[in-house]
Amino acid sequence: MTRKRRRLYILLLFMIGIGTAAALTLTAFRDNLVFFYSPTEIVEKNAPRDRNMRIGGLVEMGSVERTPGSTEVRFRVTDLQNNLTVVYNGALPDLFREGQGVIAQGQLGADGVFRAREVLAKHDENYMPPEVAESLKRSGRWQETIGQGK
Amino acid sequence: MIAEAGHFALLLALAIALIQAIVPLIGAARGDAALMDFARAAAQAQFAFIAVAFGCLTWAFVVSDFTVSLVVQSSHSAKPLLYKVTGVWGNHEGSMVLWVLILALFGAAIAVFGDNLPPALRARVLSVQAMIGVAFLAFIVLTSNPFRRVFPPPADGNGLNPILQDPGLAFHPPLLYLGYVGFSTVFSFAVAALIEGRVDAAWGRWVRPWTLAAWASLTLGIALGSWWAYYELGWGGWWFWDPVENASFMPWLVGAALLHSAIVVEKRDALKSWTILLAILAFSLSLIGTFLVRSGVLSSVHAFAVDPARGVFILVILIVAIGGSLTLYAIRAPSLKSGGLFAPISREAGLVVNNLLLATATLTVFLGTLYPLFLEAMGGAKVSVGPPFFNATFVPLMVPLLFLVPIGSLLAWKRGDLAGALTRLWAAACAVLVIVLAALWLQGGPVGALLGLGLAAWLMAGALVEWAERIRLFRAPFAESVNRAVNLPRSAWGMTIAHFGVGVIVAGITATSAWQIERVQLMRVGDAIEIAGYTVRFAGTDRADGSNYLSRRGIFEVTRDGRAVATMYPEKRFFPVQGMPTTEAAIRTTILADLYIVLGDIEAPNAPGGGAPNFLPEPRPDTAWTVRIYYNPLVPWIWIGAVIAVLGGVVSLTDRRHRVGAPRRSRALVPEPAQGD
Numbered sequence: 099m100t101r102k103r104r105r106l107y108i109l110l111l112f113m114i115g116i117g118t119a120a121a122l123t124l125t126a127f128r129d130n131l132v133f134f135y136s137p138t139e140i141v142e143k144n145a146p147r148d149r150n151m152r153i154g155g156l157v158e159m160g161s162v163e164r165t166p167g168s169t170e171v172r173f174r175v176t177d178l179q180n181n182l183t184v185v186y187n188g189a190l191p192d193l194f195r196e197g198q199g200v201i202a203q204g205q206l207g208a209d210g211v212f213r214a215r216e217v218l219a220k221h222d223e224n225y226m227p228p229e230v231a232e233s234l235k236r237s238g239r240w241q242e243t244i245g246q247g248k
Numbered sequence: 249m250i251a252e253a254g255h256f257a258l259l260l261a262l263a264i265a266l267i268q269a270i271v272p273l274i275g276a277a278r279g280d281a282a283l284m285d286f287a288r289a290a291a292q293a294q295f296a297f298i299a300v301a302f303g304c305l306t307w308a309f310v311v312s313d314f315t316v317s318l319v320v321q322s323s324h325s326a327k328p329l330l331y332k333v334t335g336v337w338g339n340h341e342g343s344m345v346l347w348v349l350i351l352a353l354f355g356a357a358i359a360v361f362g363d364n365l366p367p368a369l370r371a372r373v374l375s376v377q378a379m380i381g382v383a384f385l386a387f388i389v390l391t392s393n394p395f396r397r398v399f400p401p402p403a404d405g406n407g408l409n410p411i412l413q414d415p416g417l418a419f420h421p422p423l424l425y426l427g428y429v430g431f432s433t434v435f436s437f438a439v440a441a442l443i444e445g446r447v448d449a450a451w452g453r454w455v456r457p458w459t460l461a462a463w464a465s466l467t468l469g470i471a472l473g474s475w476w477a478y479y480e481l482g483w484g485g486w487w488f489w490d491p492v493e494n495a496s497f498m499p500w501l502v503g504a505a506l507l508h509s510a511i512v513v514e515k516r517d518a519l520k521s522w523t524i525l526l527a528i529l530a531f532s533l534s535l536i537g538t539f540l541v542r543s544g545v546l547s548s549v550h551a552f553a554v555d556p557a558r559g560v561f562i563l564v565i566l567i568v569a570i571g572g573s574l575t576l577y578a579i580r581a582p583s584l585k586s587g588g589l590f591a592p593i594s595r596e597a598g599l600v601v602n603n604l605l606l607a608t609a610t611l612t613v614f615l616g617t618l619y620p621l622f623l624e625a626m627g628g629a630k631v632s633v634g635p636p637f638f639n640a641t642f643v644p645l646m647v648p649l650l651f652l653v654p655i656g657s658l659l660a661w662k663r664g665d666l667a668g669a670l671t672r673l674w675a676a677a678c679a680v681l682v683i684v685l686a687a688l689w690l691q692g693g694p695v696g697a698l699l700g701l702g703l704a705a706w707l708m709a710g711a712l713v714e715w716a717e718r719i720r721l722f723r724a725p726f727a728e729s730v731n732r733a734v735n736l737p738r739s740a741w742g743m744t745i746a747h748f749g750v751g752v753i754v755a756g757i758t759a760t761s762a763w764q765i766e767r768v769q770l771m772r773v774g775d776a777i778e779i780a781g782y783t784v785r786f787a788g789t790d791r792a793d794g795s796n797y798l799s800r801r802g803i804f805e806v807t808r809d810g811r812a813v814a815t816m817y818p819e820k821r822f823f824p825v826q827g828m829p830t831t832e833a834a835i836r837t838t839i840l841a842d843l844y845i846v847l848g849d850i851e852a853p854n855a856p857g858g859g860a861p862n863f864l865p866e867p868r869p870d871t872a873w874t875v876r877i878y879y880n881p882l883v884p885w886i887w888i889g890a891v892i893a894v895l896g897g898v899v900s901l902t903d904r905r906h907r908v909g910a911p912r913r914s915r916a917l918v919p920e921p922a923q924g925d
Binding site: 104107108111112114115116118119122123125126127129130131132133134152164167168169171187188189190192193203 | 589590592600601604605607608611612615616619629630631632633634636637640641644645768769770820828829830831846848849851872874875876
């Protein structure tokens with residue numbers, strides 16, 4: 099095999115490699131991109147039902163309710179304009195608290211209730227998930243939460 | 249005073265780095281031995297001054313000097329000494345000082361142990377190393393001064409985030425940085441070689457030990473981080489494809505590719521320009537990782553900084569380093585003469601496929617990690633890319649790679665014998681069959697898991713077969729085999745051990761992904777849960793306070809077939825300084841499987857006004873707790889396998905030909921390994 103031939107083969111191999119990467123990535127993106135919605139966007143943009151998505155905002159004060167005798171929890175997530183009821187079955191993260199930022203991943207049911215498979219709270223006291231901060235800023239209520247967030 | 253001394257030492261180190269970046273380069277261009285030799289002294293002095301600065305910062309933390317702003321932000325006088333010390337790098341500024349300390353350490357190591365390097369190459373390598381040092385020292389001095397004072401000093405500090413107060417995480421950043429920053433040496437070697445316009449087999453030999461050292465540290469750092477996530481976060485998982493995890497995983501993947509392609513440069517004088525490119529990419533991805541984590545573009549526990557000026561500064565460093573090195577590469581790489589030819593079926597070709605798959609896998613991880621950021625920067629929708637994406641792209645690329653490992657390592661250089669290699673792997677094929685049938689009988693499906701375990705067996709048995717072939721086990725008299733084993737080069741031992749370790753990791757990942765059992769249930773005192781043949785009974789709770797936290801721990805009695813096995817104590821802790829609760833999982837391991845208990849929420853009203861959490865007061869006897877129990881089969885194998893792979897790297901590092909600083913020997917003194925038989 100000559101030098102030129104070999105270079106050609108190696109080039110061909112790498113084209114195949116990049117092609118594979120592109121194909122794998124594109125098909126995986128089609129099924130696995132998870133979009134983020136704020137409670138307001140769910141109302142305004144008519145968010146799709148039965149598709150994986152993330153939602154986020156503040157846990158509304160006084161909205162956390164445990165279903166007696168089970169591990170199910172219901173709470174409302176708000177961006178201080180609209181709110182969304184979330185149902186979650188399982189143990190909530192340590193830093194989950196009313197009035198604090200939260201992100202949930204799951205699906206929106208036909209009844210407009212969000213069924214969360216995963217609930218993420220902030221990692222520490224001074225931290226607000228960027229998505230949540232962004233959606234609060236857009237609803238024009240960001241300043242109010244800075245004071246009471248801590 | 250101490251803080252000012254530290255600040256001054258940093259400034260001196262910056263000045264030295266600046267000179268070290270320029271003078272040796274001129275010396276190398278002019279062939280002036282004195283100017284070139286200056287680099288060695290400068291590299292050691294630079295390291296000494298950064299060490300002084302780091303020492304001063306550590307001192308401020310140890311004595312809780314609350315006139316230093318950084319100590320106030322991330323330390324507390326009541327914290328245990330270990331976490332006072334590790335708190336030094338538990339924040340943005342301190343971790344950057346650690347970063348440059350390790351960078352300078354590698355520079356000094358090249359200066360001290362680089363006796364066998366040609367003086368011009370050594371001078372250029374140290375000069376490039378100093379350029380990186382200048383960039384990051386300037387970053388610290390200009391945007392992230394760790395020695396800033398506060399006045400008046402507060403009475404006490406804010407403390408370190410409690411979930412970072414953990415021995416596993418204490419040593420995770422230094423190891424990770426040893427890996428990340430270790431690739432700077434390889435980068436410097438690559439850029440120096442491009443400046444010289446010469447890459448030969450000797451270059452491959454000089455670069456290998458540094459690649460090995462960096463890769464082994466990074467492996468250990470990532471494994472430690474994953475282990476910490478497993479026992480501390482309480483989700484029963486060990487890898488989440490989180491952007492920050494990916495940021496450390498991409499340099500690892502490219503480092504693994506580089507490790508293999510450098511062998512081809514060393515042995516066969518081929519793949520030179522590709523290897524140079526990998527060396528540049530490995531460190532570029534380390535820089536991108538630093539940028540992602542340090543600039544605040546990612547939301548994660550690791551992201552300390554949210555100051556945009558810092559993000560922009562690192563971005564500029566990134567563009568100059570990556571853009572500059574790639575431009576140099578584009579100009580010089582075509583002139584690198586490629587050496588040895590090889591057939592499509594040969595060990596070189598096997599290593600090319602290895603590199604191809606690792607590079608492709610890196611590309612998919614890169615796209616998945618950065619696409620959401622890119623989309624958002626373009627003003628598009630907010631999206632996230634989760635584990636399903638990475639499983640769908642990464643796994644299909646790794647399966648063929650791992651399948652080819654035992655075959656490739658049995659092929660000879662230049663022209664291999666595929667049929668011969670496959671015949672010699674009959675024992676490995678038998679092992680696969682036995683394991684798959686055993687798993688089918690014990691667990692049943694899913695098919696993917698059976699194939700995964702088969703792949704693990706193939707890797708482990710394949711590594712042993714390759715080793716047995718090298719020492720001609722059972723084919724030569726036993727004494728001869730022993731003799732061959734004793735004389736086998738350390739690098740060959742290293743390869744066998746590392747590939748075996750990868751097999752162990754694959755077994756762990758497969759089993760725990762396929763057969764993890766999770767139970768979430770409300771439990772009152774006296775309730776019991778059956779899981780994987782164990783009975784877990786909730787016997788009550790008690791208090792178990794530590795020096796800087798309050799804690800309530802659950803008492804769980806584990807029995808199997810009526811016999812007591814263990815008592816497990818998962819905890820819920822509360823750190824009053826930060827006002828932050830944490831969860832401590834209780835884990836009992838048998839090496840073959842882990843039983844993992846997490847104490848969740850308590851069914852009790854929260855104290856009004858966010859005071860002490862509701863789990864601290866003695867609960868009523870009929871209170872229900874949410875309890876999560878996991879049964880994770882083979883999960884410890886993931887970390888055991890990683891440690892075995894690192895061991896392989898270390899053994900290979902002790903190979904006489906790779907030993908850093910070993911005097912150059914004539915070929916006659918060093919027996920070459922029997923190549924491919």
